[in-house]
Structures are given as structure tokens and as C-alpha cells.
Amino acid sequence: MASEQQLQAIKSAKVLMVGAGGIGCELLKTLVLSGFQDIHIIDMDTIEVSNLNRQFLFRKSHVGQSKAKVARDAVLRFRPHINITPYHANVKDPEFNVDFFKEFNVVLNGLDNLDARRHVNRLCLAADVPLVESGTTGFLGQQVTVHVKGKTECYECQPKPTPKSYPVCTITSTPSKFVHCIVWAKDLLFAKLFGDKNQDNDLNVRSNDAASSSEHAEDVFERREGEDPEQYGRRIYDHVFGYNIEVALGNEETWKNRNKPKPIYSKDVLPNGLIQTNGNSKDCAIDGPSSMSAMASLSLKNPQDIWNLVENTKIFLEALKLFLGKREKDIGNLIFDKDDQLAVEFVTAAANIRAASFGIPLHSLFEAKGIAGNIVHAVATTNAIIAGLIVIEAIKVLQSDTNNYRMTYCLEHPSRKMLLMPVEPFEPNKSCYVCSETPLSLEVNTNCSKLRDFVEKIVKNKLGMNLPLIMHGSALLYEVGDDLEEDMVANYAANLEKVLAELPSPVTSGTMITVEDLQQEFTCSINIKHREEFDEEKEPDGMVLLGWTQAPPREKDNVAVGNGASTSSASQAAVVEAEEDDDIEIIPTGVGIVSAAGTKRKLSDTSKPTSSVADGYNGDKKREVGNDEDVVVMLSDGNSDISKKKRLQ
Numbered sequence: 303m304a305s306e307q308q309l310q311a312i313k314s315a316k317v318l319m320v321g322a323g324g325i326g327c328e329l330l331k332t333l334v335l336s337g338f339q340d341i342h343i344i345d346m347d348t349i350e351v352s353n354l355n356r357q358f359l360f361r362k363s364h365v366g367q368s369k370a371k372v373a374r375d376a377v378l379r380f381r382p383h384i385n386i387t388p389y390h391a392n393v394k395d396p397e398f399n400v401d402f403f404k405e406f407n408v409v410l411n412g413l414d415n416l417d418a419r420r421h422v423n424r425l426c427l428a429a430d431v432p433l434v435e436s437g438t439t440g441f442l443g444q445q446v447t448v449h450v451k452g453k454t455e456c457y458e459c460q461p462k463p464t465p466k467s468y469p470v471c472t473i474t475s476t477p478s479k480f481v482h483c484i485v486w487a488k489d490l491l492f493a494k495l496f497g498d499k500n501q502d503n504d505l506n507v508r509s510n511d512a513a514s515s516s517e518h519a520e521d522v523f524e525r526r527e528g529e530d531p532e533q534y535g536r537r538i539y540d541h542v543f544g545y546n547i548e549v550a551l552g553n554e555e556t557w558k559n560r561n562k563p564k565p566i567y568s569k570d571v572l573p574n575g576l577i578q579t580n581g582n583s584k585d586c587a588i589d590g591p592s593s594m595s596a597m598a599s600l601s602l603k604n605p606q607d608i609w610n611l612v613e614n615t616k617i618f619l620e621a622l623k624l625f626l627g628k629r630e631k632d633i634g635n636l637i638f639d640k641d642d643q644l645a646v647e648f649v650t651a652a653a654n655i656r657a658a659s660f661g662i663p664l665h666s667l668f669e670a671k672g673i674a675g676n677i678v679h680a681v682a683t684t685n686a687i688i689a690g691l692i693v694i695e696a697i698k699v700l701q702s703d704t705n706n707y708r709m710t711y712c713l714e715h716p717s718r719k720m721l722l723m724p725v726e727p728f729e730p731n732k733s734c735y736v737c738s739e740t741p742l743s744l745e746v747n748t749n750c751s752k753l754r755d756f757v758e759k760i761v762k763n764k765l766g767m768n769l770p771l772i773m774h775g776s777a778l779l780y781e782v783g784d785d786l787e788e789d790m791v792a793n794y795a796a797n798l799e800k801v802l803a804e805l806p807s808p809v810t811s812g813t814m815i816t817v818e819d820l821q822q823e824f825t826c827s828i829n830i831k832h833r834e835e836f837d838e839e840k841e842p843d844g845m846v847l848l849g850w851t852q853a854p855p856r857e858k859d860n861v862a863v864g865n866g867a868s869t870s871s872a873s874q875a876a877v878v879e880a881e882e883d884d885d886i887e888i889i890p891t892g893v894g895i896v897s898a899a900g901t902k903r904k905l906s907d908t909s910k911p912t913s914s915v916a917d918g919y920n921g922d923k924k925r926e927v928g929n930d931e932d933v934v935v936m937l938s939d940g941n942s943d944i945s946k947k948k949r950l951q
């Protein structure tokens with residue numbers, strides 16, 4: 303039960319919610335049931351069928367409509383007299399500037415990507431509005447964190463795992479993991495067959511006999527006149543899984559220390575002519591093109607099954623046939639979308655066939671979809687718990703109850719009887735380039751890298767800037783905006799194509815560049831250091847940003863996982879990965895991590911009575927539920943006496 307004071311704070315608060323998906327739906331419901339009366343919701347998406355299993359404010363009839371608007375209507379049905387303002391928009395749109403953010407007492411994130419989270423973090427810092435963050439880390443669980451300028455760390459005080467990029471040659475020639483096959487199937491093959499034909503594409507292997515291979519490749523992806531869809535599909539299949547692999551095998555150097563792939567031809571897998579279908583690919587006139595399915599026409603039902611090579615081959619050919627026959631008008635414009643069933647089927651099958659060729663284990667559609675779409679599989683119940691925790695922290699923030707702020711992990715595999723794990727938030731990191739404006743360094747070959755590379759790879763991808771402006775001293779090198787004069791636009795376009803050392807105001811070793819984002823009101827200084835060479839495998843960007851992205855020192859197998867969906871950071875939760883991504887353990891830092899002897903300990907050890915975390919949960923602050931084996935510890939209030947954390951260094 304909320305106190306009178308809390309109720310007052312709740313009633314007078316103006317709250318901004320960003321994201322009305324899995325967490326957002328739960329959050330909106332919990333906010334209104336807790337008495338909040340003025341809520342603004344930003345979400346750029348429309349409702350998909352795949353959202354309905356857990357985004358309970360939405361029904362099938364809402365598919366295709368704005369999430370923010372439908373969520374508003376849904377809660378107004380049971381709380382008709384409150385103010386809910388929906389925006390069907392991207393939070394990065396210019397209208398949501400610092401002045402807009404200043405209107406709110408607290409901002410609550412229910413987002414699913416790093417980019418938007420960093421953007422909101424910067425706006426909250428610039429507007430000096432507290433932020434309560436939430437996110438998921440795969441099967442590790444979810445967490446809620448509180449970010450109050452000057453009092454706690456900001457969302458970017460700790461390095462976040464960024465989406466991984468792979469060297470082109472690993473993807474085109476030497477895949478060793480299933481994810482490499484997915485990237486190949488999605489970004490190369492799918493893009494080549496169904497996307498913008500004018501885009502550069504590294505699909506064809508480089509071979510000793512480059513001239514003949516490119517000649518062979520010249521028109522292979524174009525459908526010949528009168529060619530029937532299955533013939534065309536088999537020709538593409540034979541080219542990418544058969545011929546290209548044979549060409550690659552010709553590069554003997556490549557296979558000296560690697561297992562050789564084996565070429566696969568469709569006639570060897572499916573010797574008999576046409577594949578049999580049941581004609582049941584679903585009618586896209588009724589369900590929309592995104593529900594059309596090759597699985598349905600081949601009577602393959604379970605997305606968790608791993609198809610064999612024959613099944614993958616059938617799906618490949620059938621999906622291609624359906625694209626050609628029923629979605630012809632999409633061809634040339636398609637971008638892979640994880641909610642497009644046929645696209646997911648095609649990419650799964652293509653990735654699996656390539657995996658079979660390279661001796662990599664095959665995966666189910668469900669798994670492939672997760673990898674291709676960077677999906678962190680969400681669970682409705684934990685979303686509800688997380689939403690509750692967000693509201694608890696929001697209420698503390700509204701009352702400036704600083705001492706009781708907590709970041710709370712909700713462990714999806716409760717470890718030794720613990721489901722919720724609250725820890726005190728960290729103080730701001732004094733070397734954070736965002737909230738402490740600490741300069742960064744960039745190692746780059748200033749004679750080879752163009753300004754365009756710097757803008758794309760560093761300013762946009764690494765620094766997450768939306769509307770960047772780049773300066774060297776008082777010289778403006780680059781700027782984005784709608785109101786620029788034509789000659790300026792032409793100047794900047796010319797600068798983009800110049801190497802750094804040849805810019806009108808040359809950028810060489812020792813230069814300090816200032817990069818500013820006008821919308822985020824965020825400035826960052828970058829110290830340039832010239833370096834001649836980069837390792838193509840380990841440094842695929844050809845430049846290295848220092849002072850921010852380094853994870854904490856890696857102990858044996860310590861790595862952080864995530865795809866930007868997580869609010870956790872390497873130092874908040876060091877993850878020990880045994881092999882690949884399974885068998886993961888989470889070690890919350892600061893909580894019993896450093897024992898008296900100074901040795902690091904795992905969470906699994908921390909529930910022992912002697913550990914500091916156990917101390918934190920012991921006594922009358924905890925409530926135990928269930929039987930001894932399956933006990934879940936929940937805190938009765940936010941006042942647990944948790945020992946001060948130490949960072950995991």
C-alpha cells in the first residue's frame with residue numbers, strides 16, 4: 303500500500319514511457335493501477351501477430367495499428383479519467399528534444415535496442431530528468447536500473463556490448479559458426495535476391511580465377527526469360543552452395559588449417575523433379591504477406607524442429623517460389639524483417655544448407671529467427687515483474703529517495719533460491735565519455751580512412767549520434783540538418799570522400815576532433831592517433847576507439863553477452879561463458895563478488911550465509927516462498943541492508 307506521500311507524488315507526476323512492447327504494456331497497466339494520471343507514451347511500431355502472446359493490451363483486431371495508441375485506448379477502458387498521450391513516432395525524431403524531455407518528472411524505458419536507449423540516456427542527462435531503464439539479457443534474466451544525473455551512473459557509464467560485426471571474409475568464405483551462416487543468408491543472399499539490386503554485395507567468393515568466377519556470377523541471380531521458379535531456385539542453389547564452394551576450394555591456402563567445405567548440389571539432395579506441396583501456403587490476401595509460409599505448404603509445423611538437409615532444401619526452393627509467385631512486387635525492395643515469416647524461413651534454410659556444407663551444426667527456425675532478428679526471447683511473467691520494479695523505482699525517484707534506489711536483477715534461472723537481486727546503483731563513472739565528457743582516443747590510419755568511414759563506423763555506430771556535427775578547432779568538417787545551404791551540403795559531401803589527412807583542415811596524429819549531437823545536446827572530444835595497420839580479423843572497422851569500448855580485463859572466459867537489448871554491462875554482471883552461449887553463469891558484481899581474501903566469486907556461491915549478499919538478504923527483510931528446493935527470495939521493501947558494492951575490475 304502506498305503512503306499518503308507516495309500517492310501525492312504519484313498523482314502529480316508527469317511520466318514519459320518509451321516503448322509500448324512487452325515491458326511497456328505491463329508497465330502502462332502497472333502505472334495506471336498504481337494511480338499515475340499523466341502518462342505520455344512513445345512507440346514507433348505497429349502491432350504484429352507475434353506480439354500478441356505477451357503484449358496483452360493488444361488483440362488480433364489491432365494488428366497493423368499503432369502500439370502507443372492502442373495501448374492508450376486499452377487502459378482508458380478501465381481508467382477512463384486519466385491523461386494518456388500517445389505518440390506513434392521514433393523517440394529519435396527531432397520533436398522529442400531536450401525541452402520536451404524537461405516536461406517530465408521521470409522517464410521510463412521499455413525499449414529493445416541500444417541505439418534508442420543511448421539516445422534517451424543523453425536526452426535525460428541534458429534535460430536533467432531521472433531515467434529508469436529496463437532490459438533483458440537473453441536467458442540470464444532482466445534488470446531494472448536507475449539513472450539520476452550526478453547521483454548514479456548514467457546508462458553509458460559502463461561499456462555496453464554492441465552488435466557484433468564480422469570480417470567480410472569470414473562471412474563470404476570461412477564461416478565457423480552458425481551466426482556467420484545467418485549473416486551470409488540474410489545480408490548477402492537474401493539481400494541479393496530480394497533487396498535493392500544496386501547495393502554492393504560481397505556474395506561471390508574471391509577466387510584465384512576471379513575473372514571467370516565474376517563472369518559466371520554476372521547474371522546468375524537474374525531470372526532468365528521463361529525460366530520456371532523451381533528451375534531458377536535450383537540454379538541459384540547450385541550456384542551458391544555448389545559452384546561457389548568449388549571455386550572457394552580452389553584457394554588452397556585458405557584450407558591449410560581449416561576443414562574443407564563440401565559443395566552441395568540440389569540434384570544430389572532432391573533428385574526427383576518438382577517438390578510436392580499441399581497448396582497450403584496461407585492466403586496473403588487474408589493474413590497479409592508477412593504470414594505467407596513455405597513451412598505451411600510443406601506441412602512442416604514445429605518451428606523448434608531442426609530440419610534435415612532435404613527439408614532445408616525444400617524450404618529454400620519453396621520459399622523462393624512463393625516470393626516469385628505471390629510477392630513479386632516486393633522483390634527489389636525487401637529488407638530482412640524478423641516478422642516476415644517467409645523471409646525467416648528462407649534465411650533459416652539457406653543458413654542451414656551453408657552450415658551443412660561447412661560442417662557447422664544446423665539450427666531450428668526458432669533459433670535461427672532469434673539470431674537473425676537479434677531477438678531476446680521474452681517471457682510474459684518476467685516482463686510483469688520488471689514492470690513492477692520500474693514503478694517501485696519511479697516512485698522512489700519522484701520522492702528523491704536517493705538512498706533507497708536499487709538496480710534489480712530478475713534472474714531467469716533463480717540461482718540458489720534467489721529470483722530478485724537488488725544492488726545499490728553505482729556512482730557516476732568519472733571517465734564516462736557521456737556524463738563526464740571524458741575525451742576518447744581513436745587509432746586510425748589518417749592517410750587511408752575517409753571521413754565517411756569515421757562518420758559511419760565511429761560517430762554513428764559507436765557513439766550513437768543522430769544528428770552529428772564534426773569540428774576540428776573552429777573548422778566545420780561535417781554537419782547534418784534540414785536547413786543547410788546547398789553549397790554547405792556539397793562541401794560536406796565532398797569532405798566525406800576525403801581521407802582524414804587531406805581534409806580542408808587536415809586531421810592527423812595529435813588532432814583533437816569535437817563531435818557534437820545537436821539533438822542530444824551531447825559533445826564528445828576525440829584524440830586522433832595515426833596507426834598504419836589494423837588486423838582485419840580482430841579490428842574489422844580498420845580503426846579502434848579507445849577509452850570507452852574496452853570491456854573490463856578478461857579473465858579466462860569472461861565475456862559479456864547481449865545485443866544491445868540489455869541494460870546490464872560487463873562490469874555490472876560479468877558473464878562466464880563456458881562453451882558458446884550455453885551454460886552461462888552470471889556474477890553480479892559488487893555483491894559478494896570480492897571476498898575478504900580478494901578472490902572473485904560466482905553468484906552460485908553468494909547465497910552461502912557467510913557471503914555479503916546473503917547478509918544483505920538475511921534477517922527479517924526477506925520472505926521465503928515455496929519448498930526448500932525451490933525457494934524464491936523476495937524483498938519485503940527496498941531497504942535491505944546491502945553492503946556497498948565494489949566494481950569488478
Ligand SMILES: Nc1ncnc2c1ncn2[C@@H]1O[C@H](COP(=O)(O)OP(=O)(O)OP(=O)(O)O)[C@@H](O)[C@H]1O
Nearest residue numbers: 321322323324344345346347391392393413414418
Ligand atoms: N527508437 C524507438 N522509438 C520508439 N519506440 C521504439 C524505438 N525503438 C524501439 N521501440 C519500441 O520498443 C518496443 C520494445 O518492445 P519489445 O522488446 O517487446 O519488442 P517488440 O518489437 O514488441 O517484440 P519482438 O521484438 O519480440 O517482436 C517496441 O514496441 C518498439 O517499437
Ligand SMILES: [Zn+2]
Nearest residue numbers: 456459734737
Ligand atoms: Zn555516464
